[in-house]
Amino acid sequence: MLEPKPRRPLWRRLLKWFLWLVGSLFGLLLVLAVVGWWMWGSGRIMKWMMIRGANDTEATAPSERPWPPTGTPPGVQPVDPWPGPRERLNGVGSAAGFYRGTNIWEVELTFSGDEWEELQPKANPPGVNFADPPTKFPLRNPAAARSGLAGVLGLSQPWSTARVVVGGQEFTNVSVRLKGNGTFVGSLATYKRPFKVDFGRKANGRRIAGFQVLNLNNLIADFSGVSDAMGYGFYRRAGVPAPRTAFGRFLLGVEGKFARRPLGLYALVENLDDGWAREVFGGREVVLFKPVTYELFADLGTNWSAYEGIYDPKNPVTVAHQSRVMETARFVSRTSDTEFNARVGEFFDLPEVARFVAVTSLLSSYDGFLSNGQNFVMYLDAASGRFGFIPWDLDQAWGSFPLIGTRRERETASIRRPWVADHRLLERLFAAATFRELYLREYERIFREQFDVGRLTAEAGSLAALIRPTVQEESDYRVGRFDRIHEAAWPEDEPEPNVSDPFRPVHRLQRFLIRRAESVEAQLAGRDPGHEFLTRQSLLQQPPPPNPGSNSAAGGKR
Secondary structure, three states: OOOOOOOOOOOHHHHHHHHHHHHHHHHHHHHHHHHHHHHHHHHHHHHHHHHHHHHOOOOOOOOOOOOOOOOOOOHHHHHHOOOOOOOOOOOOHHHHHOOOOOOEEEEEEEOOOOOOOHHEEEOOOOOOOOOOOOOOOOOOOOOOEEEOHHHHHOOEEEEEEEEEEOOOEEEEEEEEOOOOOHHHHOOOOOOOOOEEEOOOOOOOOOOEOEEEEEEEOOOOOOOOOOHHHHHHHHHHHHOOOOOEEEEEEEEEEEOOEEEEEEEEEEEEEEEHHHHHHHOOOOOEEEEEOOOOOOOOOOOOOOOOHHHHHHOOOOOOOOOOHHHHHHHHHHHHHHOHHHHHHHHHHHHEEEHHHHHHHHHHHOOOOOOOOOOOOOOOOOOOEOOOEEEEEEEEEOOOOOOOOOOOOOOOHHHOEEEOOOOOOHHHHHHHHHHHHHHHHHHHHHHHHHHHHHOOOHHHHHHHHHHHHHHHHHOOOOHHHHHHHHHHHHHOOOOOOOOOOOOOOOOOOOOOOOOOOHHHHHHHHHOOOOOOOOOOOOOOOOOHHHHOOOOOOOOOOOOOOO
């Protein structure tokens, strides 16, 4: 008969169970880590966080006040304290009458519960692997309906409907969707979001003041409130075709949540469409495109389908228009320097392009054409076959875009090499003596005639006084930053802002005007070469900001 196996000591049994428990936990953590890494890399976690933030706006963000105000009895609609002015839409029959720089229109959007739900961003497969970020942040996602950051992150902006009141005039069953990229993503946890309102999408022929589409820009990144208005006005005075602007006091209503909730200041920017083009270009046939690409006019072959999503036509294009885009791409990409220099004027309206690039450089507007392959509009004059450019999305003009260089580098940005990293079209244009000399003449003319620091400072001050009551409705945080931006004095030792810190030092508009003028004067006189941005830093790999005076990771050597 076999003797029973001796019982192991207690300490050995406890050790065995302990090792089994540790091993099981380690295995579980390893599986969770692999799954989490895959989900993060595929964008699913990021997308979930953004969708959740978009639908969880009850937690008040620093950019908006609690609503209703503290002390309001339940079920009572707060009294609107707004002192005005209240512009009236009656009698305004044209875009010119609507888009005046000093107009503040009261704009109210009211959604039913179902309409509000329908408006919310929907999820698509993302177009970026967050586990392995590229050198250049991708600009397009084949699975998204629109190009840009929102689509790349896997977020779409579906159309819904709302009741809209502008200047006291009511419109029902109006098509509305969220719009934008950075301003859209940056406002997902708030109600202060950017909107596109299309009065004629469902009611053919319906217009407001003679136009169909109203753009409501939420200024979430522009604490000055005046960047768009001043920027577009500067382009127009310099002779560059550009949209007009007005201001809006925005109110939002959502059935079952609140009514007429004031969300403060918006910029109303004229829509670039057929009607705008006919007025600005004197009735000439002009085709508008909104490119999204780092490689403008790269040769993608002879099939228009390879170009269409990148160039995003905003009005109908014929086969001839398509052919001209593809022919220009071959010209820019493949011709010799000699042929390019001799024939470039056949493809580009050189004076128009020179003025556009000069103003964009002068304003150190680096959230667009000079840097990230988007936020501009391109036009084709069908009769001449020449291309030109139109500014768009100027909420971070005037040297305020913090993802490119330091504030000092943006103030002293080179006027002779104003672009960031590689820009094939500008590299070829600036290598052509004819264009380079034209550009420098236009640059100096515009600088002498338009970049008057005293006049621009006075314009900013006048606009700030006009819109401050509207900004004050937003939050103490917003109006506090607004006031600091418009101060005439600032500490010289103010640290370089950390872009991830909501309480970082503000961008000082008057300081930029003064120092940009000093730098341009020195560069035109040959005393200073200016700062050249030689490398592009991915937004997904943005490092902590450098110390003032050092070379930026987003910039290059001086």
